[in-house]
Amino acid sequence: xxxxxxxxxxxxxxxxxxxxxxxxxxxxxxxxxxxxxxxxxxxxxxxxxxxxxxxxxxxxxxxxxxxxxxxxxxxxxxxxxxxxxxxxxxxxxxxxxxxxxxxxxxxxxxxxxxxxxxxxxxxxxxxxxxxxxxxxxxxxxxxxxxxxxxxxxxxxxxxxxxxxxxxxxxxxxxxxxxxxxxxxxxxxxxxxxxxxxxxxxxxxxxxxxxxxxxxxxxxxxxxxxxxxxxxxxxxxxxxxxxxxxxxxxxxxxxxxxxxxxxxxxxxxxxxxxxxxxxxxxxxxxxxxxxxxxxxxxxxxxxxxxxxxxxxxxxxxxxxxxxxxxxxxxxxxxxxxxxxxxxxxxxxxxxxxxxxxxxxxxxxxxxxxxxxxxxxxxxxxxxxxxxxxxxxxxxxxxxxxxxxxxxxxxxxxxxxxxxxxxxxxxxxxxxxxxxxxxxxxxxxxxxxxxxxxxxxxxxxxxxxxxxxxxxx
Amino acid sequence: xxxxxxxxxxxxxxxxxxxxxxxxxxxxxxxxxxxxxxxxxxxxxxxxxxxxxxxxxxxxxxxxxxxxxxxxxxxxxxxxxxxxxxxxxxxxxxxxxxx
Numbered sequence: 001x002x003x004x005x006x007x008x009x010x011x012x013x014x015x016x017x018x019x020x021x022x023x024x025x026x027x028x029x030x031x032x033x034x035x036x037x038x039x040x041x042x043x044x045x046x047x048x049x050x051x052x053x054x055x056x057x058x059x060x061x062x063x064x065x066x067x068x069x070x071x072x073x074x075x076x077x078x079x080x081x082x083x084x085x086x087x088x089x090x091x092x093x094x095x096x097x098x099x100x101x102x103x104x105x106x107x108x109x110x111x112x113x114x115x116x117x118x119x120x121x122x123x124x125x126x127x128x129x130x131x132x133x134x135x136x137x138x139x140x141x142x143x144x145x146x147x148x149x150x151x152x153x154x155x156x157x158x159x160x161x162x163x164x165x166x167x168x169x170x171x172x173x174x175x176x177x178x179x180x181x182x183x184x185x186x187x188x189x190x191x192x193x194x195x196x197x198x199x200x201x202x203x204x205x206x207x208x209x210x211x212x213x214x215x216x217x218x219x220x221x222x223x224x225x226x227x228x229x230x231x232x233x234x235x236x237x238x239x240x241x242x243x244x245x246x247x248x249x250x251x252x253x254x255x256x257x258x259x260x261x262x263x264x265x266x267x268x269x270x271x272x273x274x275x276x277x278x279x280x281x282x283x284x285x286x287x288x289x290x291x292x293x294x295x296x297x298x299x300x301x302x303x304x305x306x307x308x309x310x311x312x313x314x315x316x317x318x319x320x321x322x323x324x325x326x327x328x329x330x331x332x333x334x335x336x337x338x339x340x341x342x343x344x345x346x347x348x349x350x351x352x353x354x355x356x357x358x359x360x361x362x363x364x365x366x367x368x369x370x371x372x373x374x375x376x377x378x379x380x381x382x383x384x385x386x387x388x389x390x391x392x393x394x395x396x397x398x399x400x401x402x403x404x405x406x407x408x409x410x411x412x413x414x415x416x417x418x419x420x421x422x423x424x425x426x427x428x429x430x431x432x433x434x435x436x437x438x439x440x441x442x443x444x445x446x447x448x449x450x451x452x453x454x455x456x457x458x459x460x461x462x463x464x465x466x467x468x469x470x471x
Numbered sequence: 472x473x474x475x476x477x478x479x480x481x482x483x484x485x486x487x488x489x490x491x492x493x494x495x496x497x498x499x500x501x502x503x504x505x506x507x508x509x510x511x512x513x514x515x516x517x518x519x520x521x522x523x524x525x526x527x528x529x530x531x532x533x534x535x536x537x538x539x540x541x542x543x544x545x546x547x548x549x550x551x552x553x554x555x556x557x558x559x560x561x562x563x564x565x566x567x568x569x570x
Contacts, residue, residue, distance in 0.1 A: 105545040241531050298515075304508040315485060322486070324560055329551035335561040336486075344488030349496075352487055356478070356497050357504060359485045369512065377514050415503050 005032045007168040012073060012225040015171055019065065019076045026065065026076030030058040030120050033078045037122070037169045044145050046154070046163040048083050049091060050123035061118045073228050075118035080170035082161050083124040084131055084207040085216065087111050094207045095139040096129045098327045098346030108205025109240065110174065110216050110233045117232045122170050125160030129348045130318065131181055131209045133157050134420045135410070138350040143407055146188060148446055152404040155185030158219065162189040165219050172220040172229050176206060178213045179306055180400075180424025183436035183451055186219050187399035190438045190447030192226045192466065193219045195424075197457050198431030199244045201230075202237030210313035211242075213306075213428040223437065223466040230459065246457035252464045258284060259294035259392035268419060270402040272442040277398045280439045280450050280469065284396075287468060292392050296384040299426055301377055306425040307418060308361050308374035314351075315358030321346060353414060382430040389455045394465060396452050397423045399436040403446035427453050435462035437469045473501045 005024055018024050034054060041047050051057075064070040081087065084094045086104035088111075093099040107115070114121075128138035136144040136159035144159040146152040147167035154163035158175025162185035165173050175182040177195035186193025194217040201216045208214060218229035237243045260281065265274070285291055323329035323342030330341035347355070361370035388395060400420055410417040427434040434453040441447055450469070454461040478494050478501075489497070543556060552559040 102549060105542060105549065241529065301511050301514045304511045307504065308508050308511065323551060325558060326549040335563055338561060339486040340488040343486055347487070352493070353497060353500055355485050355487065356481045357501060359481045360501065363484065373511055373516055376516055376518065377511055380515060380517060414500050415507055
């Protein structure tokens, strides 16, 4: 008989050791998580589906561990998967009515890698529809609640994954990040989230939102957990031509030169967020690191730039949902009316809003003022980073300008919602990696956190400094 | 200015049917979002080719093709309507399309 597993205390290392030394089996661990999900998920709505074969998966993994076939750090580890990543034979909906009954016909590359590593897939997690949003309020299946305060959002778009990890409904999870969708919910829920370098992780089998931005990444309770999952899912994949292996040698400095873009932090940041950020800076200083004030002159335009380019890509990527090859079809009088009715009925409010906006910035007469200009500006923002990284090893900012907001609070003002992405979108524009690390709580107990950004393929710098912050 | 005509044109280009309420809502939203993103007009409009970090296109050759029909059954199973290994859609051209 296995011991009672304390899920709150558990991390990847202790879970892996527990399984390896036979203190508990993968089945015992999965059983403990299923029990927690059963009591907590009705309140949190972190999972859209809990898979019915979890224990069968665990039994198979237990056999393979016994026979020595499986021994890596993820063997038997229960994981939650965002509902826009394909697992063969399972439903995947991107939290949209458009794909309500869609069954994945193949495994995403990240899923294949996790399967070989022997993880247990617990279920698919809630998200903003097609990953568009910062609160999961745009899910067609209701919002995920924040485990720290059920009246508040878990953030988004990977809110289900963040909520699942924070509420001990999974040990680790996968999310996707187009403009902050891993880091912002991680911050709101008090967990660690990594947006890897663009191209570090294959997107093959991930439902596309904005292809020049999208990245898959892990969420976990500790930096070490996130690092362990990242090292399994990363790497070049012949099915994603944007993926590549790192060709960079990273030297971890004894003490870091840490850039702080003071000018960029002036407006619209919550006081407690700012106070927490200042405390973190003092901590880093007293640990011997050097804080350097840096100038990122074009970051002021980053959010505007992002909302032009991202919506343009969204309008193109989502053209595929036309009711012909897969997903919903609404019948009209002819084929063209089928398109209009299908897309009108299948897409939610925010998705339609972004398609409309993206269509506008790409349309004749406006393309030059919006899309072309934003594309040029994107390169300037990237240059700002590359110039800054000549002076500093990493850059830090708060992850989000506020703690988790109340459900419904930003629902009527899309622009206000977009402003929550202000610190996270620059990394996506430039393709650099960024890590969200929890660094305390505000007076009402809501998690706060900071974001560390590194040069391309500098994930190890993030992990190294991130570990110091969580200590 | 985002007026009814602009919204109708965008919805038409994007092939989305919108209700009257949605149209009114998006008219308002697009106005305010475009007002915000228009601030990129103040930024420098430097030609990215002249930057020290230009973007380059990367190409690869097609390889690793698979045998025809390997995935046909699974993929067709997801289509709303099929017949004999084909996806069924409504007729596009009226009267045979000979004109």
